[in-house]
Every structure is written in C-alpha cells, then in structure tokens.
Amino acid sequence: MRTLLSVIFIMTFLATGYSQDLLPNSSIQGDFQTDFQYYFEDSLIGAPNVPEKLLSNGYLNLLFTNGNFNAGIRYENYQNVMQGFDPRYEGSGIAYRFAEYKHKDFEITVGNFYEQFGSGMVFRSYEERSLGIDNSVDGIRLKYKPFSGVYLKGFIGKQRFFFDKGPGIVRGIDGELSLNEFIPKLSTSKWRYTIGGSFVSKYQEDKDPIYKLPENVGSWAGRLSLTNGKIIFNTEYAHKINDPSTVNNLIYKDGEALLVNLGYTVKGFGLMLSAKRIDNMSYRSDRTATGNVLMINYLPALTNPHTYTLEAFYPYATQPNGEMGFQGQLSYKIDKGTLLGGKYGTYVALNYSRASSLDMQPINDTTLVMAKGTDGYTSDFFALGDELFFEDFNIEITHKFSSKVKAIGTYALISYNSDVIEGHTDGMFYANVGVLDLTYKVKPKKAIRFEMQHLWCKQDEGNWGMGMIEYSIAPKWFFAVLDNFNYGNPDKDKQLHYYMMSFGYTRNAGRISVSYGKQREGIICVGGVCRNVPASNGFLVSITSNF
Amino acid sequence: MKAIKFSLFLILLSIFSFVNAQEIPSLDIKNMDGSVYSTDSIVNGESPIIISFWATWCKPCVRELTSIAEVYDEWVEETGVRLVAISIDDQRTFNNVLPFVNGKDWPFDVYCDPNGDFKRAMSVNMVPHTFILDKDRKIVWQHTSFAEGGELELIELIRRLNDGEDISE
Structure with a gap:
C-alpha cells in the first residue's frame, strides 16, 4: 500500500503542479472498477455460506504520458476474492506496471x-x-x-x-x-x-x-x-x-x-x-x-457469443486438446420501403456453428488413445470425429416499427455436449430458445424495454421462462426487474424463481449499479474461455469510473 | 474493512481527479480487413470527433450505433462531426466485424482493436464508451453505457462545443 501511495503521489506530482513548468505536455489518466457482493446463504438454489459475508474485487489503473514516454500501473485488491473467481487471487498489490518509450x-x-x-x-x-x-x-x-x-x-x-x-x-x-x-x-x-x-x-x-x-x-x-x-x-x-x-x-x-x-x-x-x-x-x-x-x-471458439440470458445458458468453450469447428454467419439489411423492410428497414442475422471431435486413432494395437507417455494418437488432418461437442443455429431479426417502437426477435437451436464442455456425465442437452426484446420510447429520452425469453429443454433443468422490464432515462438512469423461472425443472422442489432488481446511475464516465436478487449457477464465457459462477443470493454493487 | 477503505480511497481519488485534457494516444490498431491503421489518422480538420468503443456482441453498443446511423448524415451536414467506431471484438469475432458493419449499412468509419491496446490506452473499462474530441483532438467529454435517446444528448453536446461552450463537467 505504501509503495502504491508513493507511486500515485509521484505521478500526481509530475502531472499537476510542477509539470506545468517541467513537463508541459504530460498528462495522467486512469480508471477504476470495484465490485462488492454481499452474500446470503440459500440452500435451495445452492448458494453457499460465505464466511466473510462481503467480498470485493477492485482495480485501479493509472497511466502517465509525456510525449513519447508512457508509464502505468494497475493496483488490484481482492478482499477476499469474489465467488466464481480463482481464490488464488486473494490479497492485493501492484499486478501490472510498465514503462514505454517510442521513437x-x-x-x-x-x-x-x-x-x-x-x-x-x-x-x-x-x-x-x-x-x-x-x-x-x-x-x-x-x-x-x-x-x-x-x-x-x-x-x-x-x-x-x-x-x-x-x-x-x-x-x-x-x-x-x-x-x-x-x-x-x-x-x-x-x-x-x-x-x-x-x-x-x-x-x-x-x-x-x-x-x-x-x-x-x-x-x-x-x-x-x-x-x-x-x-x-x-x-x-x-x-x-x-x-x-x-x-x-x-x-x-x-x-x-x-x-x-x-x-x-x-x-x-x-x-x-x-x-x-x-x-x-x-x-x-x-x-x-x-x-x-x-x-x-x-x-x-467459432461460435456466436450470445448475450440474452437464456441463450447464453449453454455456451461453448474451445477444446484445446482437439476439435474441428465450422461457422457460417450472414448479415443482411432488407431495404426500407419494401414489404418486409417497412419504413426503417429490417436487419436479419443468421448464424450456424458446429464443433466436433477430431478423428483420433490409436498409434498401435496395444496402446490406448491419449495414453500417458506415448505419442497419444494419430489423426487424419481433414477427417471429422464422431462426437458432436456443440451445435448452434440461430436467427436474429431487428425491426423498427415506428419512431417509438423497436423489436428484436431471436431463436436459437442449441446442442450442447455437457460431458465434454463441463466434464460431467449428463450427456447431450438439446435446447430451443426464443427471445423477444421490445423497446417503447415514452419520450425522446425515456424508454421502457421488455425482454421475454423462453428455453425449452428436455434434459438438464428442463424449461425456463424469463421476463424483464427495464426503464431508462437517458443518459443517466436505469431501473430493471426480472424474474427467471425454472418452472420445468423435473425436480418439483427446484422449480424456483430467480428474481433480480437493479438500478444504475451514470454520470459521464462514472457509473454505479446496484442489484439485489438471486442468480443461477452458470458459466460466463468471453471469447470461448469460460468460468463457472456459483449460485448466489445477495446484493451486488459495481462502481466504475475514469479520470 | 480493508476493502471498504480501498474503495473510499478510490472514490476520493476520482473526485480529486487531476484532469489535464488529454490527446488521444498514437498507436497502431487495425482496419476491418486486418491491415494496420494508425490512430494518428483519426482527424477531422477543425471539426469535432466522436470516438465510440463497441463490440458486435454488445447489444447496447449496437443499439447506440444503429440509432446514430439513422441520423448520421444529418449530424455531419449540421455540425461537421466525424464518428469513429472502435470495435473491441477479439479474435473470436474480429473476422465478422466487416460483414456485420456492412450488413447494418453503417455510414461511419469502423476500426478494430482486437487485443485492447487502444482501449487500455484510453482507460476504457467497459463498452459502450464514448468520447468527444474538440478541434484540437483533446478529449473534452466521455460517457459510458447507453440508454435509448442517449444519441440526442450526444449531438446536443456537439452543438454546444461548436458554439464555443465548455462541455467538460
């Protein structure tokens, strides 16, 4: 902490007061983000008891620039590490620092x-x-x-x-x-x-x-x-x-x-x-x-990164040991003034993606595929394996009906191999997901948005239905409530509601959001890399700012 | 307790922020076809520039840019503003940025920052994040997140900037 304060002090010193004379072209900027979560134990949804009750991750970046010279640090603080992140992050310190010179x-x-x-x-x-x-x-x-x-x-x-x-x-x-x-x-x-x-x-x-x-x-x-x-x-x-x-x-x-x-x-x-x-x-x-x-x-990963909650239930992670992947993506604008385009035009996006195993053959008759200490397997470069890892066909249509009403409709057909992706033994999940996202502009800067989502699945936790209402006042405020209901869970005791309330306030590049509710255990993925997030019940506060 | 102290410290730090209006950093990003593009080329004569960080997978970003696309020609005619959209799509979705942008028929320039170099240098934490640059390419205003109608605020600020007002808060 002392090192950090002295670094900040020196950078501030350089960038303000004295810099006017000594370093006239210098500037300092930065950003910070801090998330706190207060946890309640909830055995019904599987949210564990968190002994600390409150956990938080915090990050502060500082960047100093003077002409061709840049330097920066990032201070990170995990007291203690939030649920779902690797607990080995515990502690605090300067995790990143650099100096850079360009000529x-x-x-x-x-x-x-x-x-x-x-x-x-x-x-x-x-x-x-x-x-x-x-x-x-x-x-x-x-x-x-x-x-x-x-x-x-x-x-x-x-x-x-x-x-x-x-x-x-x-x-x-x-x-x-x-x-x-x-x-x-x-x-x-x-x-x-x-x-x-x-x-x-x-x-x-x-x-x-x-x-x-x-x-x-x-x-x-x-x-x-x-x-x-x-x-x-x-x-x-x-x-x-x-x-x-x-x-x-x-x-x-x-x-x-x-x-x-x-x-x-x-x-x-x-x-x-x-x-x-x-x-x-x-x-x-x-x-x-x-x-x-x-x-x-x-x-x-060559798959579509879904953003709607239920479509993102079954995300894919690249299998580094071996996979064959294909993807086709089509974006098309139906012109305005046509029957389907209407007054403002219609956008259509189609995506098909598929990942499957490699064709793996044993190196000889006596060695198993992937046996430790061997050459593992042989594989024909262009041959496909028999096992499907993941498949997703989805369509998204965006249409503006009038200056006040906009809609996005999507439908996705997903096949998900939980054995390979999660390492479980639950087999394949086949899910169909439909989403309707409607925005109604009450006033030029005030809008209500409705999201209705439904997931059909005969495996795993069965069917889910979700509804959300969001009210926003541009550019500063938003309020939202949602309920995600696992009404089709084969286990009647687990047919639970996961409700959530949240609001956010943004002032320029500073933002605070507060949410309260329950979250299902799930996987968060970015770029085909995923982490598991345990179920939680509690308050989450996120603050970000730039300066 | 430590966490609370740390956050208080951060909040204080942001309140006493020592802002020097800064210029945008000079570094190499990419055109949508993967070739090198220098941020030094983000210029617009004596008129203001809007830089908007976005991603193909970010719904609010796409809503914001689509709203702007509908009125962009009028904005340019009225204020001379230039919008530059910076996609932070990484290698997973980077190749689809050009077909996506053409599919949407967006009329403004889009460049790509697949490993986040420009994003980090501009202290962008999350998308959408929008900057307004004055005629000297100095950052005079920035905003994160998008709510429906937010584009009206943006053009209002550009008009005030053109009128010689100080729009930094």
Missing part, C-alpha cells in the same frame, strides 16, 4: 505488456477481467518498423500468475509484411496482401522423476490475408513441437492448428465462413497448469 519507428516496453501475434494461436497475452484472466508478460518487448509496410516485434519474459510469476520463460518474434505498402507498384491495387510469421518458445526446467520432458518447446505460425474490400480471405497455420503437459495427459505428440476465414460483403450484405482444426494445442508456460492460467496462446 519514430522504434518502441520499447519494459515491465508488463499485452501482445498478440497473428490470430493468437501461438501467442496472445491479454486481460479479461470478467473471467479473471490476466496472462500479461513481465519482461521486455521491442517493436520496429524498418521499412514501410514491415512490422517486427520481439519479446522475452515470464507470465503473470496471480500476484506472482509463472515458472517458464516465454520468448517470441513476429514479422508482418504488408505488400501494398512495401512494393510501390501495389500501393494503388484494389487487392491488399499481407503475410506474416511468428516463432514462440518457452523454457521450463524438467524435474519429472519418470518422464524426460522437453525443456524448450518451440512453436511457429504462418499467416496470409487477401482482401479487395468485398472478398475477404485469411488463414493461419500453427505448429508446436511435442509438449507433454497435465492438460494433454503427458502425450508426446506435436500440436497443430489451422484457421481459415472466407467472406463476401457489400453494403447491406455480409457473409463469413470460417473453419478450424485444433489438435493438441494447449500451450502454457507451466506444463502442470490447468484452468485459465499461464496460457501462452489463444484458441478462439
């Missing part, structure tokens, strides 16, 4: 940094606070543009592990070449060509008494992008040498991944088709790590 085409960062190479399949460090993910690298990063259109990056460091660092050293280089900038002849071409490549490696000492494990694990990736504004094509292939780890059950097989996107788009129309193959690509700077920690790479 023309050169940039150096010392301390913590976030970075992504290509699509992230060999390296991505990022912060996703809602999931409790922060795998920032603490080390040195260089960026350099030697010629027009040439972008080089290199780094070395160790990854954040709660208030400590992981055991492995990670280092990498990445180069990207934009041919249109690099070759003057192509500068006026309608087609844009970009190629890139990365190499990343990690070092971790081998102390295993049984197996001889590789101490240096290298991975590389190559990528290509072609586009003319209407046609979009991009692809990346990644390869990793054998990397036995807890996640892959210590198999010695190499890993690989391929991601391909092909799209066509013009004004009022967009189509995007994507395919991927992920094969044994969990890559962490500690081979014994599991969960959302010390991940070096990022494997995006």
Whole structure:
C-alpha cells in the first residue's frame, strides 16, 4: 500500500503542479472498477455460506504520458476474492506496471505488456477481467518498423500468475509484411496482401522423476490475408513441437492448428465462413497448469457469443486438446420501403456453428488413445470425429416499427455436449430458445424495454421462462426487474424463481449499479474461455469510473 | 474493512481527479480487413470527433450505433462531426466485424482493436464508451453505457462545443 501511495503521489506530482513548468505536455489518466457482493446463504438454489459475508474485487489503473514516454500501473485488491473467481487471487498489490518509450519507428516496453501475434494461436497475452484472466508478460518487448509496410516485434519474459510469476520463460518474434505498402507498384491495387510469421518458445526446467520432458518447446505460425474490400480471405497455420503437459495427459505428440476465414460483403450484405482444426494445442508456460492460467496462446471458439440470458445458458468453450469447428454467419439489411423492410428497414442475422471431435486413432494395437507417455494418437488432418461437442443455429431479426417502437426477435437451436464442455456425465442437452426484446420510447429520452425469453429443454433443468422490464432515462438512469423461472425443472422442489432488481446511475464516465436478487449457477464465457459462477443470493454493487 | 477503505480511497481519488485534457494516444490498431491503421489518422480538420468503443456482441453498443446511423448524415451536414467506431471484438469475432458493419449499412468509419491496446490506452473499462474530441483532438467529454435517446444528448453536446461552450463537467 505504501509503495502504491508513493507511486500515485509521484505521478500526481509530475502531472499537476510542477509539470506545468517541467513537463508541459504530460498528462495522467486512469480508471477504476470495484465490485462488492454481499452474500446470503440459500440452500435451495445452492448458494453457499460465505464466511466473510462481503467480498470485493477492485482495480485501479493509472497511466502517465509525456510525449513519447508512457508509464502505468494497475493496483488490484481482492478482499477476499469474489465467488466464481480463482481464490488464488486473494490479497492485493501492484499486478501490472510498465514503462514505454517510442521513437519514430522504434518502441520499447519494459515491465508488463499485452501482445498478440497473428490470430493468437501461438501467442496472445491479454486481460479479461470478467473471467479473471490476466496472462500479461513481465519482461521486455521491442517493436520496429524498418521499412514501410514491415512490422517486427520481439519479446522475452515470464507470465503473470496471480500476484506472482509463472515458472517458464516465454520468448517470441513476429514479422508482418504488408505488400501494398512495401512494393510501390501495389500501393494503388484494389487487392491488399499481407503475410506474416511468428516463432514462440518457452523454457521450463524438467524435474519429472519418470518422464524426460522437453525443456524448450518451440512453436511457429504462418499467416496470409487477401482482401479487395468485398472478398475477404485469411488463414493461419500453427505448429508446436511435442509438449507433454497435465492438460494433454503427458502425450508426446506435436500440436497443430489451422484457421481459415472466407467472406463476401457489400453494403447491406455480409457473409463469413470460417473453419478450424485444433489438435493438441494447449500451450502454457507451466506444463502442470490447468484452468485459465499461464496460457501462452489463444484458441478462439467459432461460435456466436450470445448475450440474452437464456441463450447464453449453454455456451461453448474451445477444446484445446482437439476439435474441428465450422461457422457460417450472414448479415443482411432488407431495404426500407419494401414489404418486409417497412419504413426503417429490417436487419436479419443468421448464424450456424458446429464443433466436433477430431478423428483420433490409436498409434498401435496395444496402446490406448491419449495414453500417458506415448505419442497419444494419430489423426487424419481433414477427417471429422464422431462426437458432436456443440451445435448452434440461430436467427436474429431487428425491426423498427415506428419512431417509438423497436423489436428484436431471436431463436436459437442449441446442442450442447455437457460431458465434454463441463466434464460431467449428463450427456447431450438439446435446447430451443426464443427471445423477444421490445423497446417503447415514452419520450425522446425515456424508454421502457421488455425482454421475454423462453428455453425449452428436455434434459438438464428442463424449461425456463424469463421476463424483464427495464426503464431508462437517458443518459443517466436505469431501473430493471426480472424474474427467471425454472418452472420445468423435473425436480418439483427446484422449480424456483430467480428474481433480480437493479438500478444504475451514470454520470459521464462514472457509473454505479446496484442489484439485489438471486442468480443461477452458470458459466460466463468471453471469447470461448469460460468460468463457472456459483449460485448466489445477495446484493451486488459495481462502481466504475475514469479520470 | 480493508476493502471498504480501498474503495473510499478510490472514490476520493476520482473526485480529486487531476484532469489535464488529454490527446488521444498514437498507436497502431487495425482496419476491418486486418491491415494496420494508425490512430494518428483519426482527424477531422477543425471539426469535432466522436470516438465510440463497441463490440458486435454488445447489444447496447449496437443499439447506440444503429440509432446514430439513422441520423448520421444529418449530424455531419449540421455540425461537421466525424464518428469513429472502435470495435473491441477479439479474435473470436474480429473476422465478422466487416460483414456485420456492412450488413447494418453503417455510414461511419469502423476500426478494430482486437487485443485492447487502444482501449487500455484510453482507460476504457467497459463498452459502450464514448468520447468527444474538440478541434484540437483533446478529449473534452466521455460517457459510458447507453440508454435509448442517449444519441440526442450526444449531438446536443456537439452543438454546444461548436458554439464555443465548455462541455467538460
């Protein structure tokens, strides 16, 4: 705490009073977020007794800028860690600090940094606070543009592990070449060509008494992008040498991944088709790590991130040990003045996504697939496995009926393999979800919004129905009440109401929201990475601000 | 107790905030096709700029930008304002940003910040988060969240800014 206060003091000192003379172009800015939850035990919904009663997570970022020089810190406080986050965050301290200097085409960062190479399949460090993910690298990063259109990056460091660092050293280089900038002849071409490549490696000492494990694990990736504004094509292939780890059950097989996107788009129309193959690509700077920690790479899920509560009941998480994924997305605007477009036009979005297993064959007649200490399995690159992990077909229609009434209607058909995604043995869940979201503008800045949702499912907890009413006064206030009713639960004692009341007040970039009610146990996912949130009953207060 | 102290400290800190109107940071983000775009190119002559952070999966963001899209041509004609929408979609949904934006037929510029570099440099915690920049590209106002009709507030502020009023609170 003392260190923090002195850092803040020095930064304030630099940025205010004295800076007028000494550092005339300096500025300081920051943001903070703090969430408190007060918990009541509720055995009916499975909300556990929380001995502390009140738990809170808090974050404060400060950024100092003076011309080409930047520096920043983030203070984090978990007293104690809120339910649903990794309890190893407990405590407080400066979890992130960096200094950065830019000069023309050169940039150096010392301390913590976030970075992504290509699509992230060999390296991505990022912060996703809602999931409790922060795998920032603490080390040195260089960026350099030697010629027009040439972008080089290199780094070395160790990854954040709660208030400590992981055991492995990670280092990498990445180069990207934009041919249109690099070759003057192509500068006026309608087609844009970009190629890139990365190499990343990690070092971790081998102390295993049984197996001889590789101490240096290298991975590389190559990528290509072609586009003319209407046609979009991009692809990346990644390869990793054998990397036995807890996640892959210590198999010695190499890993690989391929991601391909092909799209066509013009004004009022967009189509995007994507395919991927992920094969044994969990890559962490500690081979014994599991969960959302010390991940070096990022494997995006090719599924639609749903935002309506009941549609988001059964979300998908990428299976790093192996999956084949496909996705097709279509966006279309029906012009205004037509029968279906009405006075304002209608938007239609269609999405289909599917993830299934790899085709895995034993390496020989006497070894089981994925047996510890072996090469694991063989797999035909283009063959699909038999097991469905997840499938989602959904449609969303947005229509404005008049200057006062707007509606969004969506319908989703979801197949969810709970055995694979959650590691349970409940089998497949098949859910149909319908949502109607109606907005009625009472006055230009006052509106009432109704959300009606229904989920049909014969497995798991059966049917759910949800209703919500929200009243907002732009730009400062909102009030909402909702009830989520599990009326179709096969267990009559669990046919429960999960009600929630909330309000929020926003003043510029400062916001406070307070909610009270019950929340079902569930999974929160962002970008195909998920965390489990236990059931809760209580007050939640969230405050965010910028300055 | 510690948590309460910490929050009180944060609240106090924000009240005594030492705001120097700041310029937007210079860094490389992306065009929707994945090529490099420098934030130095976010300019609009002597007229104001609105920067709006959003994501394809964020319903209030899409409502806000759709509301603005309907009146954007009139806004530009009346005030000369330029809106720049910054998508924070990460690699999972990044490739769908261009088809999504074209599907909506939005008339303003959209750029992408897939690993959150610009978002962090602007101290954006959550989306939607909207900034107004004056003719010198200094941030004079910012707001988080969107409620129906919020776009009316935004254009009102732009008009006052054009009239030479100080709109920072």
